[in-house]
Amino acid sequence: MLRQDEFLSLSKMNFGLSDEQSLVLDQVDRACKGIRPIEDKCYLQHRFNDRVGPAFGEAHLLGLPISKSFGDGQGADTVTYALAIERIGREGTGVRTFVSAHVSLGELTVQKWGSEEQKGRYLPRTTKGEKVMAFGLTEPAAGSDPSSLKTSFEESGGKFILSGQKTWISNGSIADLVIVFAYPRGKSDGMCAFLVERGSAGFSAKPIVNKMGLPTSDTGTIYLEKCEVAKENLLGPRGKGLSVAY
Missing domain, CATH: 2.40.110.10 (Butyryl-CoA Dehydrogenase, subunit A, domain 2)
Known part of the structure; x- marks a missing residue:
């Protein structure tokens, strides 16, 4: 259990974002605002939004937490990626689900468990949105x-x-x-x-x-x-x- 002085020390920690993190999240925000009208229309029509992948690919966000060594990987840290997913989720669970399945469950698993050959073969194309x-x-x-x-x-x-x-x-x-x-x-x-x-x-x-x-x-x-x-x-x-x- 934390002592009171330890708790007070934690409560004063600076969780502010760096300029680089803020720039990335501004980019996420712009992409989200761009997809919003399309998502609304697709939701009302009860159909798949096929513009999510291309829109986030054009914004260089489909490889956000992936190493810059692979294609369009941006090398974002965990906090930045978590905040990005939180922001994306505000546009609807459908939008967030596409990104989570593609990046969190897909690319990050390959990055962690894949051989160098596998990462080099697939991640350059998935980060660019060429493969889902x-x-x-x-x-x-x-x-x-x-x-x-x-x-x-x-x-x-x-x-x-x-x-x-x-x-x-x-x-x-x-x-x-x-x-x-x-x-x-x-x-x-x-x-x-x-x-x-x-x-x-x-x-x-x-x-x-x-x-x-x-x-x-x-x-x-x-x-x-x-x-x-x-x-x-x-x-x-x-x-x-x-x-x-x-």
Whole structure:
């Protein structure tokens, strides 16, 4: 427990923003104000707002917390990114969901767990908005409980073969690159994470329509029907998918 003098010392800490942080957040604010009229219209029409990605990409915000070494990464610190997400959320949960799924769940996971080759291959394009990311964890019978996932993989012909289904995935039907979690076939441990590209043999996705909420956000179901994934697209150490998921 903090002593009174320690608490008073903390209460006097300066949490003011630097000039650089303020400039970034001003940029976020301008992008948010620009997307507002479109978001309002899409919400009233109950349809996906397909301008969020391009608008934030043009504002150089799709790689905000990503290293400047990769494409349009801005190298923003955690506080700046958190404040940016807070500001984006004021424009609607649909807008914030796109950014969170693409950046927080997608890019940051690749930045933390990806090999240098994987980061160099994907992050330059995702930070520029050329590829949209999604996080494929939730399943019809498992929800978001990793221990109950049914999606499985086996190895054949020098590739991983994934079989299963993911649902209620934010950006699911529009994603070009999905982080997918699966267990070895017939096992309930040793989960692995994979970077699965749209266009891979056995990969398909469709949007979930008539939702009660998030009308301007894409939510999709992903089907993996003996989906072929290259060995180099294993994300993180083999058998450490649970750590990647969290």
